[in-house]
Amino acid sequence: MKKILFSLMLLSTLLVSQFVAAAADMEVNTPAISAVKNSMQARHGQLAPFYASGAIGLTKDGYIAVKDANAVPLAQRGGLTGLVKSENADRANLYKEIAQANGHPEWQAEIQSTFAGRWIDKAQSGWWVQGAGGWTQK
Amino acid sequence: MKNWMLGLALVSVIPACVTINIYFPAAAAEKAADKIIDDVWQLKNGAEKPDVNTNEPGTPAAK
Numbered sequence: 276m277k278k279i280l281f282s283l284m285l286l287s288t289l290l291v292s293q294f295v296a297a298a299a300d301m302e303v304n305t306p307a308i309s310a311v312k313n314s315m316q317a318r319h320g321q322l323a324p325f326y327a328s329g330a331i332g333l334t335k336d337g338y339i340a341v342k343d344a345n346a347v348p349l350a351q352r353g354g355l356t357g358l359v360k361s362e363n364a365d366r367a368n369l370y371k372e373i374a375q376a377n378g379h380p381e382w383q384a385e386i387q388s389t390f391a392g393r394w395i396d397k398a399q400s401g402w403w404v405q406g407a408g409g410w411t412q413k
Numbered sequence: 414m415k416n417w418m419l420g421l422a423l424v425s426v427i428p429a430c431v432t433i434n435i436y437f438p439a440a441a442a443e444k445a446a447d448k449i450i451d452d453v454w455q456l457k458n459g460a461e462k463p464d465v466n467t468n469e470p471g472t473p474a475a476k
Binding site: 279280299300301303308312315316319369373379382385386389390393394397 | 418419422437438439441442443444445446447448449450451452453454455456
């Protein structure tokens with residue numbers, strides 16, 4: 276009987292230590308994640324002036340959205356809509372790929388909300404971000 | 414008596430396994446998010462690593 280108890284304790288200790296080792300860092304270096312990251316990095320040059328003018332802002336759910344289409348000349352609005360759409364598709368993909376790379380697809384929503392907070396924290400001053408009460412300028 | 418103890422052991426171990434499976438490593442996720450955001454917005458590597466754009470997926474990350 277004591278042997279059984281002892282092996283159970285050993286087993287649970289092993290499980291816990293394995294988990295602690297796995298929790299130290301998240302896996303973000305997969306080809307899929309790098310591809311999405313490069314795509315977003317390349318697009319950022321085009322998005323940056325729109326963040327600065329307030330045409331777009333960072334939403335509280337980890338995406339971007341058109342905040343003030345009037346800040347953009349009519350001719351550019353179609354292009355901006357396309358940019359926002361592509362960026363959000365990349366972001367959704369990024370959250371999904373990170374969850375999968377770590378063996379927990381069900382973490383996607385939590386990863387997304389973690390990112391949402393970090394994007395907003397790191398946004399440059401002057402950019403618009405969405406809080407609980409609506410849009411605010413950093 | 415034996416069954417009672419075995420039952421107690423199982424009752425204390427099984428919830429631990431469930432907890433392990435659903436636990437979300439928030440600190441690790443924040444760290445990962447910061448790293449990716451710094452890369453995408455190029456916040457940390459402007460002057461030090463001007464060759465950041467040449468990073469290809471083919472180059473395996475050092476760590």
